[in-house]
Amino acid sequence: MSEHSIALAHQFDDLEQQKEAAILGMWVFLVTEVMFFGGMFTGYTIYRFKYHEAFMAGSDHLDLLLGATNTVVLALSSLTMAMAVRSAQLGKRRALMSYLSLTLLLGSAFLVIKGVEYSHKFHQHLVPGPHFAFEGHDPQHAQLFFSFYFAMTGFHALHMIVGIGLLAVILWMSYKGRFNAEYHNPVEVSGLYWHFVDIVWIFLFPLLYLVGHHR
């Protein structure tokens, strides 16, 4: 581990400083992500408070089984991601690649399930806009629920797609042998991002899928 390692960028004095900067950097970036989703959580909270009945009715139309399955799928992908980072820490290239691939697979599965859910909503005329049709007591505010459902899960899915792209690049880099026990910042930093996306879903699931369901 030397100051002249190829992995050391010119602005840093040593690998330790570079690593700390990378990790802190990702945490600071995640702060911005918390506030970004936070704006939507705020809007959601206000409207749920004002129109609780409509939100319950809207939530009942969501597929609880698919949502819960996705929650477990994402948690599993977080596990494999953590194991991937651990493999990088230990310099185990093949294990790293395997765990990254698993994470990619699980992440894609999440998106497929989400896609199925979205297409259900489309066929049930529950996508907000000119074709929205809700047979319930308060369709106007139920549409508000579905606006937030699609906005929040939509931005979340967007972040998943970016994450998958990121992991694909990391997988390729690890295939090329770019990481070892001394230097694997991109793996760690991608892991932090991936876990954050999981945390957002951990909150989205109960807020969107478990409003009603008092049966």
Place this chain on the structure above:
Amino acid sequence: MNREHIIPPKVYLLVFAALVVGTLAMVAAARVELGPLNIVVAMTLAALQATLVALYFMRLRYSHRLNWIFAGASILWLLLLIGMVLTDVISRLSE
């Protein structure tokens, strides 16, 4: 952060198990009519799950205190945003 702390796989598996159990508990609790407590239970469970992910999967537990501060600040600011807007809305509703 000194020499990197490697977390044993067992710990990761335990966290994953906790996440699954937490999810099941959330769904079960939602089926019981608890009034305003429903949201409290759900959010508490979610917060616990998120904390486990942050501490162990994201390795915050073994990280520099500076990272803790930024992670904490983000939660604080989120609560500030939601909280203060909510106080406005609540106090208007009674009119």
Place this chain on the structure above:
Amino acid sequence: MSTAPAAGKHELPRVHYLNIDYGIRSWLFTTDHKRIALLYLASISFFFVLGGLFATIIRLELLTPAGDLMESETYNKLFTMHGIAMIFFFLIPSVPAVLGNFLVPMMIGARDLAFPRINLLSWYIYTLGGLFTLFAMASGGVDTGWTFYTPYSSTYSNTHVMATALGVFILGFSSILTGFNFIITIHKMRAPGLTWFRLPLFIWAHYATSVIMILGTPVVAIAIALVGIERLFHVGIFDPALGGDPVLFQHLFWFYSHPAVYIMILPSMGVISEIVCCFSRKKIFGYPFVAFSSVAIALLGFLVWGHHMFVSSQSMYAGMVFSILSFLVAIPSAVKVFNWTATMYKGSVMYNAPMLYAMGFIGLFTMGGLTGLFLSTLATDVHLHDTYFVVAHFHYIMVGGAIMGYLGGIHFWWPKISGRLYPEGWARFSALVIFIGFNLTFFPQFVLGYLGMPRRYHAYPPEFQVLNVMSTAGASILAVGYAIPLVYLIWSLRYGLAAGPNPWGAKGLEWQTTSPPPTFNFPETPVVDEEAYEYYPMKEAEVV
């Protein structure tokens, strides 16, 4: 009182960051924070001129009481675009992206920022956002006001809201990346011996600003995104007719946009601290207080946004809380003003152009800040809201404050950036012209607002004409004042005297390397063993 340098005393270094490489690719693909700072300088200057053009047309219309120069729809577009260009594309980047980018690594003894390529990316993102906004402007503009209030912006306006919103949304990421870079750099890359309390106050100011950038900008991003979604899909997120709450938009918008004004002023305050110490030949009075006041402003600034919403139907109780907190946030700003003044007291004050700008800042910022108290008082705000009193208040802070700080900083560090001295006589003259023009433009607006003239109107009762004419006359003087530095600064690039490493005899690591600096700033990482601002009163002949 300053001495002119002996002609030919200094020479430019043979190799420095400007001549190390030539050609457009060496600029567009640079990762050198100093070059990126200059890229930003060019871009924001463009938007400053654009915003100034809009302001000129606005002031021309307001020469006469009747709305005779243009239709009201056109006028609405002009003040909207003036606000957007000035706030998002000039003021918010100005000091951080130009002076901050250039100086933060140098002031802490680093070779570059923590993430140089992300720095370049932030400029490209700025440019992309700028292009979208320019496209919107060229296609007919936007008339919602820079505040994009719903449901007008989300449902009823038929101007180019989407393109402008997209431009601003994209621009937000430029701001976030800049702040993010500064935070990591300041935490992790300080030179040996440079503890937090030895840092220049410029650094403290930029750190506090960066914290605001990362905590606040994402919220306005989502607010704008939701407006876009509402417009695209005709859903009712903020439209009351469709079940939404327009005040929710205002909450999300102002949660960022109030802290944004601190993004615009804090870096300038950092500049003032540097200038006042150097040109009073004294260390700052009460360093910890000034340092902590930056942090306090950043934090408290997040608790006051509702003072923009007193008459929006926000609850009265929330209004009272926001009002009290707004009084509180004035305190750390006042601390700074007291401390700068105390620094000057019994100092050896030299009235070079940067110092003239700094002194102008202190006076005008104080006036602007004090008038803010009238606005944060619930009862008086009901009378003053949406009048020219508000317009005058924020222009005193943003133009009399932030822009004067920016210009003072440009002059103070011009020798470091370009290796050349600007002509001091012309610089002092234009500082004076700016000061006079500024006050003539905006002081009458306090009176107009108090008398009841509403803002964003292109026609007004005839009894307000005299004050409006004064304001427009002032604006023409102000324009001249801004034009002159443009000329002599460019002139100095070719004909200015070589500055040498430290023409001002200033303290700070940036002055310990050549002017212009080499690409990696320092031949060796400096080691810091003295406190900040260890100035000693210097004899006249020692200056320069």
